[in-house]
Amino acid sequence: MELFISALASLLNPTTLVLVLGGVFLGIVFGALPGLDTSMAVCLCLPLTFVLDPVDGIAMIIGVFIGGVSGGLISATLLNIPGTAAAMATCFDGHPMAKKGQAGRAMGIGIFYSFMGTLIGMIALITISRPMAAVALHFTSVEYFSIYVFALTMMASLSGKSLAKGLVSGFLGVFIACIGIAPIDYTPRFSFGSNNLAAGFNLVAVLTGSFAVSTVMKSIKSPTDLKTSDFGHATKMHGFGFTVKEYVRQIWNMIRSAAIGVGIGILPGIGASTSNLMAYSIAKSSSKYPEKFGTGIMDGIVASETANNATVCGAMIPLLTLGIPGDIGTAFLLSALQIHGISPGPLLFDTNPDLVYVCFAAIGVSVVFMVLLEFFGIRVFTKVLTVREYILLPVILMLCGVGAFANSNRTFDVIFLVLFGLMGYFLSGWGYPLGPMCIGFILGPSTETSLRRALMASDTGSLTSLLSPIAIVFYIISIVSVVMAVRNNRRLNKRLEEAAARGENVPDANA
Numbered sequence: 001m002e003l004f005i006s007a008l009a010s011l012l013n014p015t016t017l018v019l020v021l022g023g024v025f026l027g028i029v030f031g032a033l034p035g036l037d038t039s040m041a042v043c044l045c046l047p048l049t050f051v052l053d054p055v056d057g058i059a060m061i062i063g064v065f066i067g068g069v070s071g072g073l074i075s076a077t078l079l080n081i082p083g084t085a086a087a088m089a090t091c092f093d094g095h096p097m098a099k100k101g102q103a104g105r106a107m108g109i110g111i112f113y114s115f116m117g118t119l120i121g122m123i124a125l126i127t128i129s130r131p132m133a134a135v136a137l138h139f140t141s142v143e144y145f146s147i148y149v150f151a152l153t154m155m156a157s158l159s160g161k162s163l164a165k166g167l168v169s170g171f172l173g174v175f176i177a178c179i180g181i182a183p184i185d186y187t188p189r190f191s192f193g194s195n196n197l198a199a200g201f202n203l204v205a206v207l208t209g210s211f212a213v214s215t216v217m218k219s220i221k222s223p224t225d226l227k228t229s230d231f232g233h234a235t236k237m238h239g240f241g242f243t244v245k246e247y248v249r250q251i252w253n254m255i256r257s258a259a260i261g262v263g264i265g266i267l268p269g270i271g272a273s274t275s276n277l278m279a280y281s282i283a284k285s286s287s288k289y290p291e292k293f294g295t296g297i298m299d300g301i302v303a304s305e306t307a308n309n310a311t312v313c314g315a316m317i318p319l320l321t322l323g324i325p326g327d328i329g330t331a332f333l334l335s336a337l338q339i340h341g342i343s344p345g346p347l348l349f350d351t352n353p354d355l356v357y358v359c360f361a362a363i364g365v366s367v368v369f370m371v372l373l374e375f376f377g378i379r380v381f382t383k384v385l386t387v388r389e390y391i392l393l394p395v396i397l398m399l400c401g402v403g404a405f406a407n408s409n410r411t412f413d414v415i416f417l418v419l420f421g422l423m424g425y426f427l428s429g430w431g432y433p434l435g436p437m438c439i440g441f442i443l444g445p446s447t448e449t450s451l452r453r454a455l456m457a458s459d460t461g462s463l464t465s466l467l468s469p470i471a472i473v474f475y476i477i478s479i480v481s482v483v484m485a486v487r488n489n490r491r492l493n494k495r496l497e498e499a500a501a502r503g504e505n506v507p508d509a510n511a
Helices: 002-011 014-032 038-051 054-079 085-099 103-137 141-152 163-178 203-221 244-249 251-266 272-285 298-322 328-339 353-376 378-386 389-408 411-429 434-457 469-501
Strands: none
Touching (some): 002 353, 014 054, 038 054, 038 328, 054 103, 054 353, 085 203, 085 434, 103 298, 103 378, 141 272, 141 434, 141 469, 203 434, 244 251, 251 298, 272 434, 298 328, 353 378, 411 434
16 A cells, blocks of 8 residues: 555656646547547557656556547447447447437446446456466466357347347358458458458448448438437536436446456457457346347446446556556557566566556546546537537548548558448348447457467367366356347347337337
């Protein structure tokens, strides 16, 4: 505790606080703008650390990191466009709540539980860093494959009333991810001699196209889609928009989602783009009212925002204790540490404990700034709802195009941004949910890589080489997840039939 207080005191000087505040603000902006993600913001700030001392430079980078992950909820809630892949599941309930005229409440919930996710993650980072990282160090490709198999079962729980359409959508995402150079042996697949296709599709082009461009197309067809409430009503709320009773009801959902976020963050290479979907899927599968998910309820926002922000702290556990970055953002943070001659690893806690606790304290200061900036900016953010469509829609398309191009400097990605938008528009119009497709695209390459590495590492190359005590546990959890998803799917269809018999309409969460 003394080290933490000392580190916090070193941050409480005007220069450092301004740098952290600026970093958080920049992260929120990059997180909120479609196509511009947290990693890009961290990368742009990295050269600035050359002229800063270690404490200021690292604190600023952490501020960008914290602000970026949380900032994605803004566009996800207001425009149904995930500002970052980590906010994809926030779209499922955040935007429907905004369409009900509760944009301020949706954002308030997201902001508060972003704070809680980071806070719980920071506590885990301080208390269990060494033992958790030591366990993760023993994971091999076999264990990673079993985890990815479990993550892929989320496609079933996000399929809505048609499990078959959800699986088709999911396997479509896997197929899109297969286009390009294969992992391990680097064999071109479905490239047809095109260098652009051989490079594969950019995550930003796929996610932004399928969500953002398709949303713009729907808005052109139905001009009131993005503007469903007046500004005054959208921000009329007390506190963060929920009561103490609602908070108590969400405690287990919050703790479970934070645990998922920290656990996923510890495992290198998975990241918040998976944890928010996994937390949302598990919250839906274990809920007493899964049919309400996707219609604008608090549970979905809590699960997504708690998990993705907890992942930030989880990803720092292997970074600080083993020198292994958990995701792209922490890889840049590792670069910032190395710029100042600091090498993270098992000895860091003994040789330079002051700097370790500076990282902990920087997370605490950054999350406070994040809450203040986002909470007091709610009225500004929700003004998006009052902007005329003929002004707003071209701006969204321009930002999407800039983001798709900036990620890889290819006009090819901008072209396919539009094509994926058309695909998303028709798929959703035909009742195929987009969530499973995005899951398949994100997890497909990692699942294949883990599978091939596991088979190559074994002497026989048989499927029995994919078994281990930990892997078997995840396979069993995967089976249970699929069974629960099928059960919930049947329950949903039964309630839809009963509602239709009564002449009522129960909206499908993911159709």
